[in-house]
Amino acid sequence: MEVEIRIEPGRREPKAVILTGEENEELRRLAESLSRLALGPIPVIRGEEKLLLPQGDFLRFYTDGKGVSAQTAKESYSVRLRLYELEEQLDATRFVRISNGEIINLNRVTAVDLSLAGTICMTLDGTVKAYVSRRYVKKIKETLNLGRRNRHEKG
Amino acid sequence: MKKDERALLVRILIGGAAGLLAALILYPYLMNTRLVTPVVCLLCAGLGASAGVATLPFADDSRSLLLRSGAHFLVTSVLFLLLVAQYCGWWWQDLLLWEGILALLYALIWLGRWIGWYMEVVQLRTLLGLEPGPSPLKWRETLPYLPFVLLLCDGLPLVLRWLDAPDVPVLSGLILPYLLLPVAGFSSGLSLGKRQGVCPLYPVACFVCYLPMVYLLFNYTALFHCFMVAVPALAGNVLGWMYRRAVPKAQ
DSSP, X not given: OOOOOOOOTTXXXXXXXXXXXXXXXXXXXXXXXXXXXXXXXXXXXXXTEEEEEOGGGEEEEEEOSSSEEEEESSOEEEESSOHHHHHHHSOTTTEEEEETTEEEEGGGEEEEEEOTTOOEEEEETTTEEEEEOGGGHHHXXXXXXXXXXXXXHHO | OXXXXXXXXXXXXXXXXXXXXXXXXXXXXXXXXXXXXXXXXHXXXXXXXXXXXXXXXXXXXXXXXXXXXXXXXXXXXXXXXXXXXXXXXXXXXXXXXXHHHHHHHHHHHHHHHHHHHHXXXXXXXXXXXXXOOSOGGGHHHHGGGHHHHHIIIIXXXXXXXXXXXXXXOHIIIIIIIIIIHHHHHHHHHHHHHHHHSOOTHHHHHHHHHHHHHHHHHSOGGGTHHHHHHHHHHHHHHHHHHHHHHHHHHHO
């Protein structure tokens, strides 16, 4: 398939147009999986400064008592959005809620461990620990299966 | 009333009713009497209700899971103790035996649940494309220490018993249980903990490997030897794990 990327200054979220002679099932599935991809940057706050960071930079989003924070490999930022609002904006094949107060980037998970007390701990980028609530395990597996299926379809 | 609270109430009521039914059917059969006392009915209903909510603590995580599971075990064991006392009388040996069986049942249920969680973690690792991780309860990681356990818990007692004077067994009766077993158990547990983290099967292996020696070289009064090696092994293992956790933080 011929793929073309055009840069459009000022555009916040990418838009994909599929040009085809006739519609078929594969194209419909491709369109569906593309529409599920949320690639827009996420607005964050560092002190007085407002920034737009690409989704791939984030390790996790979490509530810390004061509000929602976002963590990248380098630093943490404040986020004005609630976790459920972030869930709607984030790429559903990459980001998943792992507890009531945390969303993580599955692409940055480097280890998954189980303690004797049954706590599941995910390590992000080798350093950041995130604890998985057992109620969300099923959803995480569904998300991972979805991501795998999408990769398989694209491959 | 919330959905969870309603589910809890339904479980308690169904469990309680089943317990009461069991009391009315089983107790006369077991005691060879037609009289079922209100106390027995109450205890059976309580035990039934407790069994009805037995799986609920497993829906929680970490500390909450441990606290709720511990509280559930405590309540169940008290009710069970009182019921057994109604059946056998206040004979502490019998009561301890039944409580031990209940504790073993709890441990087995916990192990079953833990293996279920472990399988989920294995699935997550596979889906994430990560390494498979440690074996269940780290049995494979514990294996390299097994030859040492066999030497310590089986070879050493045999040698010491052979070296001992027949009238005063200082080596096997004094030095072995009070010095060699605790020190060697603790040191090896510490080493394993530093390398592999908590390996719960290691103290169990120490206990099980020493057990034949108790009856082969001594008698049941030497059963405490098993604890003299297993408990320090557990303590050393946990300390080694704590050291392993603390060192990266210090760095």
